[in-house]
Amino acid sequence: MMGLNVLEIAAAAMLLLLTTVRINGQDTDDACSPGKAAGSAITWRRSSDDCSTAVMCLLGRRVTYTCPDGMVIGAGLTDCVPIGSKLDDCSTVGNGKRTSPCKPGTTEPDMSNCAKYSECVQLPSGNATMETMECPYPLLFDKKSRKCEPFKDIVCTSGQTVPKSPCDYEANQCSGASHCVPCSVRHASCSGLPDGLNAWAGREWSPYYVICDEERVTMQMECKGDKITSVFHPVKKECVEFDNKIIFGR
Structure with a gap:
């Protein structure tokens, strides 16, 4: 069903303005002055x-136009659409x-x-809509402050998913992008690991290791030596000089 185009109505209303007729009792105001509306007739x-x-x-x-009964202006549109249609994004108050x-x-x-929230975003049309957002890893959303906060300060609601691994956050996923290195290769995980220094799972006996806190990755680290090759010892949990006897037993 086609809506009623507001701008078509506006074009007719503009003819009245040219004859200096007041429309809906509205005169020029600060929000709609010739200077602010310069370059655009409507x-x-x-x-x-x-x-x-x-x-x-x-x-x-400044002119107002009201849709016919049973219709509202659709989100991002210049049309009146039926109430309850998929283009109706308005809510009803008391x-x-x-x-x-x-x-x-x-x-x-x-x-x-617990890491996601909805934020009201202003659209180019002047309308507003709620969009799903995600906190940066490893922050969680605090329902009291209504902000992303350190995970240690957050008590998530019963029933909420509480992401811990970097790959539990959508921002770190490839999301169908081509030539994207999988998240599990780019990011370490502390799932099931104790607090403190740990070997990077899947990269044991390499220079790479992680610092964990409550199964969250707080830092991804690398052993570095000036003249020797260093690797992270998964048992001693420290950087050691690369030695085939230690790693391969020979």
Whole structure:
């Protein structure tokens, strides 16, 4: 079903403006002045107070247009769409008015994953929508501060997934990208390992090792020597000089 195009209505309204007729009782204001609207005859945004209303700037005048009953302005569109359709991203408040779903910058915890959250993002159209975000490894999202915080300070909600390995975070996955080195090759894991220094699983007897804290990788390290080749001893848990007898038993 095609919606009603707001800008088509605006074009007709502009003809009225050219005859200096006031529309919806709105005069020029600071938010819609000739200087701020320079270079564009028509600019518009969906009202944050009522999704069925568009606020338009026509030749320096602020004009409002309201969709017909049963319709709202769709997300990122200049069309009125049916309430409840897939393009209707508005929510209903107590008085029945349908409003934009969020205030840009606000955040909400993701109840399925302790490292994820939703943030209200401003769209180029002027509308706003909630988008799923993820904390940088190894941070988790704090439902009290509404920010990503050190994992030691967070108490996750029962039922939430609590990621520990770098590869548990989507940001470290290849996500279908071509020529991407797998996460397990790029990042070490402390899963099942004690706190402190540990050999990099899969790279034992190499120069590479990790520092673990509550099964999180806090640092990926490398043994380095000025003149000798050093490797990390998985039992002694220290860097030692490379020696075939120690590693291969001969």
